[in-house]
Amino acid sequence: MHKPELLSPAGNFEKLKIALAYGADAVYGGVSHFSLRLRSGKEFSYESFAEAVDYTHKLGKKIFVTINGFPFNAQIELLKKHIEKMAAMQPDAFIVAAPGVVRLAQELAPQIPLHLSTQANVLNYLDAQVFYDMGVKRIVAAREVSLKDLAQIKKMIPQLEIEAFVHGSMCFAYSGRCLISSVQSGRVSNRGSCANDCRFPYTLYAQNEESGTLFKIEEDEAGTHIMNAKDLNLSGHLDEILQSGVIDALKIEGRTKSAYYAAITAKTYRQAIDEFATPHFETSKYVQELATTKNRGFNDGYLVSKPYEKHGEQNLEHSISEGTHQVCAQVSEDGLTCLSKHLLSLHVKYELVLPRKLDSSIDNATGTISFEDGKWMIEFKKLCTTNNKFFDAVHSGNTNPIVLPCKLPAFTFLRMKI
Numbered sequence: 001m002h003k004p005e006l007l008s009p010a011g012n013f014e015k016l017k018i019a020l021a022y023g024a025d026a027v028y029g030g031v032s033h034f035s036l037r038l039r040s041g042k043e044f045s046y047e048s049f050a051e052a053v054d055y056t057h058k059l060g061k062k063i064f065v066t067i068n069g070f071p072f073n074a075q076i077e078l079l080k081k082h083i084e085k086m087a088a089m090q091p092d093a094f095i096v097a098a099p100g101v102v103r104l105a106q107e108l109a110p111q112i113p114l115h116l117s118t119q120a121n122v123l124n125y126l127d128a129q130v131f132y133d134m135g136v137k138r139i140v141a142a143r144e145v146s147l148k149d150l151a152q153i154k155k156m157i158p159q160l161e162i163e164a165f166v167h168g169s170m171c172f173a174y175s176g177r178c179l180i181s182s183v184q185s186g187r188v189s190n191r192g193s194c195a196n197d198c199r200f201p202y203t204l205y206a207q208n209e210e211s212g213t214l215f216k217i218e219e220d221e222a223g224t225h226i227m228n229a230k231d232l233n234l235s236g237h238l239d240e241i242l243q244s245g246v247i248d249a250l251k252i253e254g255r256t257k258s259a260y261y262a263a264i265t266a267k268t269y270r271q272a273i274d275e276f277a278t279p280h281f282e283t284s285k286y287v288q289e290l291a292t293t294k295n296r297g298f299n300d301g302y303l304v305s306k307p308y309e310k311h312g313e314q315n316l317e318h319s320i321s322e323g324t325h326q327v328c329a330q331v332s333e334d335g336l337t338c339l340s341k342h343l344l345s346l347h348v349k350y351e352l353v354l355p356r357k358l359d360s361s362i363d364n365a366t367g368t369i370s371f372e373d374g375k376w377m378i379e380f381k382k383l384c385t386t387n388n389k390f391f392d393a394v395h396s397g398n399t400n401p402i403v404l405p406c407k408l409p410a411f412t413f414l415r416m417k418i
Contacts, residue, residue, distance in 0.1 A: 003273055004247050007163065008266045010063070011255035012043035015262040016052050017333070018411045021355040022263045023270025026062035028095060029255060033082045034069040046085055053089045062092040067105070068117035070098050083108045095140070102134050113137045118165065123149065125156040132160045139163065140251065143170065143232075144302050151246045161248040164303060166241070167265055167290070168253020170229040170313075172198035180227075198227040228315045233298035235272060235286040240304060242276045260327045260413055261293045263353065292415070294321035324418060325351075329402070331412035337386060337401035338414065340394040344383060344402060350414040352376040358408075367405035378405070378414060 010016035010029035019027050029052070031044045044052065049065075056063040065086050071079050079101070086094070087109035094105050097117035105114055115138040116122065116131050122139045131139060138161035141150055150162055171178060180197040201224040204217040232253070234241065241247055250273070252265045268289045275281040291298070296315045328350055329338040344350075352358075352369070358376055362369040367380040383391040385400040394402060 002245070004242070005062075005163075005249040006266065006269055006273060007064070007249050007251045008262060009168075009252060009255040009257070010052065011257070011262070013048055013052050013055075014411075015255075015259055016056070016063075018259050018262045018355075019266045020056065020059055020061055021409075021411055022266035023355075024061070024266045026064060026092070026249075027056060028064040028066055028251075030066040030086070031082075034067045034071060034075075034079055049086075050089045053091055057090075064093040064095050064115060065089075065091045066095045066117075067101065068095050068097040068119055070119075071101070080104065080108060087112050093137070099131075099134070102131065102136060106135050115161075115163065116140060118142055122153075125153045128153045128157055128160060132157050137161055138248065140165075147241065147244055147246065147303050150303075151244060154246050162246060163249035163251050164241075164247050165232060165253055165301075166234040166238075166250045166269065166303075168232055168257075169296075170232050170299070170301065172227040172229050198229070199225070201225050202227070225315060225318060228296065228318075230297040230299040230313055230315050231295045232301045233287070233290055233295075234300055234303060235268065235290055236283045237300055237304045238269075238272050238276065238283060238286065239281065242273070258294070258327075259330065259411070260353075260415075263355070263411065263413060264289060264293050267353070267355070288324075292323050292325040294323045296321055325415045326418050327413055327415050329414040331404070331408050331410065331414075332401060333410045335404075335407040335410050335412075337403055338412075339401060340396050340398050342396050344380065344394040344414070346380055346383060346392055348416075349377045349379045350416055352378055352408070353413040353415055355409050355411060362406045364405055366403060369405055369408075380405075 005025045006023065007026045007028060008019035008024035010019060010027035016027050016029065029044060031046060031049055053063050067083065067086070083105055091112065093113040093115045094109070095115045095117050096102050096105055097119035102114055102116070105112065114136045116136045118140040120131070121142045122128050122131065123142050123145050128139055140163045143165060150164065153160070154162060178194070178198070181195040184197050185195045203224065206215045206217055207213065250269060252269065254261055254265070268286050272281070272286045299313045326342050328342045329340050329344055331338045354376060358369070361371060366382055366384065367378060369376065369378050383394055384403050386403060389400060394400070
């Protein structure tokens, strides 16, 4: 069976490296211009993104550029220059949303394949055919489309690649077409500066228009976070998705999420794809591992369930992201030290989250690394910095690199169950 491509978010250069190290086949990101993630786009300059393209290609993997904003007339000339600059870096595709940008990209950079953003809201084979005829190689399906409908699109246009979101934040609005942020804070969602107003708590009022009387609707079990959608997690349905053979790429949302999120999502979906059709495939373990990341609660979206069949898709209680585990430290790129992300203490065992397997256990003056109950664990006998400062405990915010008992794979994480 053909394995679908695993596509991970690259919010910055470090997260790009982490996603690729943990198993992503491809990454997507961009600079702030004309991208729907301005905050993450500012993590990249033109120079650093060019480096990221080279880095990705040296690993034999792919990188796609997001140019999926909706430009105004005054921005067209700047958009032309931006397309030319990004094309010169030779990425593997542009992700675009507006039909005019599709045509413009073909005129200015015909050598760069085009992927159609989920913002274009393709739900059927008629719309898919229009964009395919325009030269689009791949569509990123609308969040609201079903697997059955995607199968029909694939049947009608077999050469068209289909990419579908399987994990990440969900927008309250239909295909992200939201004006709440624009109205409340002047930040335009479809131009990349959404303020996530749907995550806020709201108080409801009822007004009698004849008398002008205003009644406050008191909070009940429905809660106050009335527009706060749970996060998408389709790991429990991967057998159905992979068996269909319809999806060419599984996409993970989250360019503004943490480095740990980039690692765990790439690692878990990579494992699931590789283990499919083997005795090791078990959806429950993928669901459990993804629950270690911070989330607002999970739902399975609309790919495998119809909207009228679904209940409990909103987290009405709060917008706080919580996970089953706490990240305590992150290993440096050279693998020799780690930085505290929460609390590191002496004689406490931390689980290691690794991009690849270790060869053997370690026991020396600095600490131990052992394999226990199917997990690699690390315990510090001393917490020593590279300039020989010693601590009994190291808290987050302490920027002193802590020496490890031995060299570990780059971007390994130390975690504890909460």
